[in-house]
Amino acid sequence: MVRLGLATTLLAAASFAQAAHHKAPKVVPGAYIVEYEDSHAASILNSIKGDATIRKDIRHELFKGASFQFKDLDKAEDLAGKIAAMSGVKAMYPVRRYSVPEHTVHYTGSSVQEVVAKRDTAKDTFTPHLMTQVNKFRDSGITGKGIKVAVIDTGIDYLHPALGGCFGAGCLVSYGADLVGDDFNGSNTPVPDPDPMDCQGHGTHVSGIVASKTNNPYGIIGAASDVTLGAYRVFGCDGDVGNDILIEAYLKAYDDGSDIITASIGGASGWPEDSWAAVVSRIVEKGVPCLVSAGNSGDEGIFYASTAANGKRVTAVGSVDNIIAPALLSEGTYSVAGSSASAFGFTAGTPSAWANVSLPVWSVNFDTTDAANGCEAFPDNTPDLSKYITLIRRGSCTFVQKAQNAAAKGAKYIIFYNNAAGSTKVDISAVAGIQGSAMVTSETGAAWIKALQAGSEVIVNMADPETAPKNLSNFPNPNTAGFLSTYTSWGPTYEIDVKPQISAPGGMILSTYPRALGSYAVLSGTSMACPLAAATWALVMQKRGTKDPRVLENLFSATAHPNLFNDGTTTYPMLAPVAQQGAGLIQAWDAANANALLSISSISFNDTANIKPLQSFEVTNTGKKAVTYQLGHTSAATAYTFADANTIDPADFPNELVANKATLVITPAKLTLNPGQKKTVTVLAIPPKGLDAKRLPVYSGYITLNGTDSTGYSLPYQGVVGSMKAVTVLDKQYSYLSQSSDAALAPVAAGTVFTLPPAGKANETQYANTVYPTVVLTLAMGSAEVRADVVNAKGKTIGQVLTFPAYWNPRGTFEWNWDGALSDGSYAPAGTYKITLRALKIYGNSRKPQDWETQTTESFSIKYAKKNKREFTA
Structure with a gap:
């Protein structure tokens, strides 16, 4: 499964733990948000100002705090720890960055x-x-x-x-x-x-x-x-x-x-x-x-x-x-056998050098149902297509393959006609020689094919899609x-x-x-x-x-x-x-x-281990007439989180859905409310039977209220069969030690030696080519807290890696380089180490060792480059 690259201090372009396929919130190195008691604001801010730049100073009734950026990243975690321990500090959070929403x-x-x-x-x-x-x-x-x-x-x-x-x-x-x-x-x-x-x-x-x-x-x-x-x-x-x-x-x-x-x-x-x-x-x-x-x-x-x-x-x-599927199509015109021009719409592709292009249309055949139209090499008697706009039906092979066949006969301009409603953008920029590409609707394509089949010449006059007028066309949305x-x-x-x-x-x-x-x-x-x-x-x-x-x-x-x-x-x-x-x-x-007002918008019965089977809500009649409601429920599909009982990564869409449903006992089954009257409804949930709890099925549905006034209302509910705490959080297969010089971030062999910059010198230009130990940590499911402890050759924990602990983490992959700095501001001495990665289970208690999942890396050694004379005498 492809994993999301999580908020990290280092994001590699690709990874052995598999690259992310969409943007993720990133942590800003050395930047934090502190929330504090108002009475302690002055002392906390004063303690920050000497070592950091204040990003935002927020004095608000709903949030009193500040965000700040440490000047010295090598000391950031030590300083952050000291601030977090100050009297009056409510919470410390990393500054995370969010991209413009995907659309x-x-x-x-x-x-x-x-x-x-x-x-x-x-x-x-x-x-x-x-x-x-x-x-x-x-x-x-x-x-x-x-x-x-x-x-x-x-x-x-x-x-x-x-x-x-x-x-x-x-x-x-x-x-x-x-x-x-x-x-x-x-x-x-x-x-x-x-x-x-x-x-x-x-x-x-x-x-x-x-x-x-x-x-x-x-x-x-x-x-x-x-x-x-x-x-x-x-x-x-x-x-x-x-x-x-x-x-x-x-x-x-x-x-x-x-x-x-x-x-x-x-x-x-x-x-x-x-x-x-x-x-x-x-x-x-x-x-x-x-x-x-x-x-x-x-x-x-x-x-x-x-x-x-x-x-x-x-x-x-x-x-x-x-x-419907609305489309803004660029406007072009065409003429058949010298007739007056008629307008048509097109979607420009890539490339799209259509300005002032006016050429006759040529098509490999006249079969508008041919799914393989253009998929085979064009016949030997094909004319020089540089003098035409080549018309090809969208179909079974790729646009690029069709374009390559056309380009082999000199084609510079290609218009595809759709095999479904509307049109879409095509990209055939990989095909040498193509200057313009576009798509027209199936109806337009069929009209041109009909004219060509009758022996008429079809001249198409294209326009620059950047300046061409756009026409709104509304096509049916047949599938969704x-x-x-x-x-x-x-x-x-x-x-x-x-x-x-x-x-x-x-x-x-x-x-x-x-x-x-x-x-x-x-x-x-x-x-x-x-x-x-x-x-x-x-x-x-x-x-x-x-x-x-x-x-x-x-x-x-x-x-x-x-x-x-x-x-x-x-x-x-x-x-x-x-x-x-x-x-x-x-x-x-x-x-x-x-006229019916429910007191809640949904019910969660939680998981089986923490089930809250008996819940209630109130219904108020805000209307002017008495109404009797018949209560019932309709189940929705139950979704399995995991593809099988041995998988720890949630399945990609679409998750397997099954019809197993919960049993709800709703009391009362019928409810009469006079104007202004309020009554309580209780719901007892019995989770669905016959499910594999190890695959973490999520069941849901809707409690229904159907009134004698012809109104109907519903209340969504959901629950989980199984235990969230029992779910594997830390993906050990993809949690290991790598090295920063490896773009694929494959695991390194035990005993690998790293030569690191002198303490506090990692950001200096002379050490730009340093190869660092890179810790890769992957969460199969979210974890409220993640830690990374440095363990020496004697098995003793000497501190925690810089930037940790990390709180409120989604599932996905963390990747970061380590320059030897520990979270207390000191540096690990030259020597041999392992790093123990720990992730808190969902619903886990951080004070209980059994509630953590751990993975220890292979042993590796670090040593530090010697300082040059200039550094000693400075």
């Missing part, structure tokens, strides 16, 4: 977009709105007016005509700030300013989903177009951001009076206790709903919750795919319409908290984009689902007149629609697990008009 850019607009007249907005037909009932609010005149929504992201192109065209009082984007500056990349010093202009694109797309206006070429409209937006820019034009800046952004958005805070940022965690998640949880406790995207690591399988979405009371939002996006990250947390809470359309979403990047774009990601959810929160706030985060989440959870499981191609006759979809797809109008 897929399917299509972008053109630099020559022109604003057209507003469409008739009497009816909202935007499909993500139809899917979530947002259209019913607009039809009723409810558009989020008076609600302030803060967007923490890459900023907003507020000069975009669909986003108000201005920034400040009276504008759509009326408040916020740039916390970092254009040149910030995550590792340099931020230079804040008051202007949150977006230079990346992500934040502008997110903001359009919330609140874009209809003065745009495609008639799109934000779900809550009359809210007030706050833009908190936390990314420069490139790079990532530290969690200390994210904490600052959240607190600033809170102080500025935001009613809702949304952020589509995160990274692997699974632990609600990390610093960023903890602060966001406190904001929710103060009455401000915080919605965070669940993450886009669905391929990692179950137990891959992201922070800060995994925080307690934070609403994590998963993604479902749009019921309305189902969970395969990329959406799965929960639960390692403590079996339900994550995500809810799902919203995030796959193939058309929204605004920075003017410099095309003005509009179709993107996919939980990044797109989260702002739509935040907008629906605003609509329900306005409709119901409540801003209570708990009430809102409970309403949305109770009225959401769970869906069947779909693996991207096939739909199965069982509900998708709660760990993938939470309560299901948002039904905002139902939430706004619900």
Whole structure:
């Protein structure tokens, strides 16, 4: 299995422990966040200032602390340990860096977009709105007016005509700030300013989903177009951001009076206790709903919750795919047998030198069902294809193979026509001689083939895709319409908290984009689902007149629609697990008009070893009539964490699903509530039978309440068969000693000798080529604490390796070099050592030796280079 490269002081390009396939939060070497008692602030900060630069000094009612960067990395851990031990220090955390959220850019607009007249907005037909009932609010005149929504992201192109065209009082984007500056990349010093202009694109797309206006070429409209937006820019034009800046952004958005805070940022965690998640949880406790995207690591399988979405009371939002596939296609024209020109749409590929190309079309055959079209060498009587645009059907072999066959006959320009709905981008840059590539729809391709077959000449006039007008085409989504996006990250947390809470359309979403990047774009990601959810929160706030985060989440959870499981191609006759979809797809109008209010949004029965089988919740009738509810439950698919009983790595998506279900005893079975009346429902859970507990099956489902007023509500639940504590955490096969000179990070032989720089000299240029011992540690499952102890030849532990212990770790691989420094600031003497790696079991007690898993490396020796004369006399 491919493992995630975790937050480390060293990240290799590749590794024997297998390279990461997506970005992960990284630790900033020598940087920490300290949370302290306010009365001890002065003494703690004074102790820091001499040895470190203060990154952020945060004096806030919800978080009193600071982040700082030690000047001398060789002494960082020793100094950090001393600060952590000071009176008044509540907690110490590493500064972690998070990248711009992963998302897929399917299509972008053109630099020559022109604003057209507003469409008739009497009816909202935007499909993500139809899917979530947002259209019913607009039809009723409810558009989020008076609600302030803060967007923490890459900023907003507020000069975009669909986003108000201005920034400040009276504008759509009326408040916020740039916390970092254009040149910030995550590792340099931020230079804040008051202007949150977006230079990346992500934040502008997110903001359009919330609140874009209809003065745009495609008639799109934000779900809550009359809210007030706050833009908190936390990314420069490139790079990532530290969690200390994210904490600052959240607190600033809170102080500025935001009613809702949304952020589509995160990274692997699974632990609600990390610093960023903890602060966001406190904001929710103060009455401000915080919605965070669940993450886009669905391929990692179950137990891959992201922070800060995994925080307690934070609403994590998963993604479902749009019921259509919108496409922004570049416009070209064609003529048949000298007729007047007709327009068509194309998606430019790579390469894309299409400017002023006007050539006749040639096709290898006229069979529009030929899956192998272009897969074989072209016939000997093929004309010189440099004088044509070669038309090839998409099919069974690769685009590159088809292009190579065409290039062998002189082809410079190739257009593929699709074998399914819509079109997509192709990359045939590896084929020499090709100057332009593109794809057209199956319908366009068929029309050209029909004309060619009739003996007519087809002339295609292409255009530069950078400047060509873009047409919006909506294609059917045949496989995944309305189902969970395969990329959406799965929960639960390692403590079996339900994550995500809810799902919203995030796959193939058309929204605004920075003017410099095309003005509009179709993107996919939980990044797109989260702002739509935040907008629906605003609509329900306005409709119901409540801003209570708990009430809102409970309403949305109770009225959401769970869906069947779909693996991207096939739909199965069982509900998708709660760990993938939470309560299901948002039904905002139902939430706004619900007369039954549940006191919770989900139930976790925990694992078998720590089962809480008897739980309860309250139901309140907020309506004006008495209602009787029939209670029952519907099971979802049970997901096995591991592929078999001998595997310690969670299986990749899709996990094996089985129909084994829990038995729930719900009391009472029928419930009558008069207006304003509240009653308690108890639930006794009996976990499913016939499952292999060693494979850690996660079961789930929905408690249902069907009313005599024709309303229906549901409450998601989940639990685990087996013991989280019994699960293997430390992957010993991929935890060993390597060396920094080996890009593959293969294990070194026992007895390897390393010559290290003199103590404290590792950063000097003269030692740049030093080969260090590299410790590789892999977690098969998350661990709340990881340690690395240095053991001498006599078996005595002499200290802990620099940068450890590490807390709240996701599953994946740690890699770091060791220059001999110990966590107490001293250096290990020259000699022979082993390193004992320890990972705390899930639900383990750090004071109990049996709750740790350990692995000891092969023995190795270190010695130190001699100091030169200049160093002795300096």
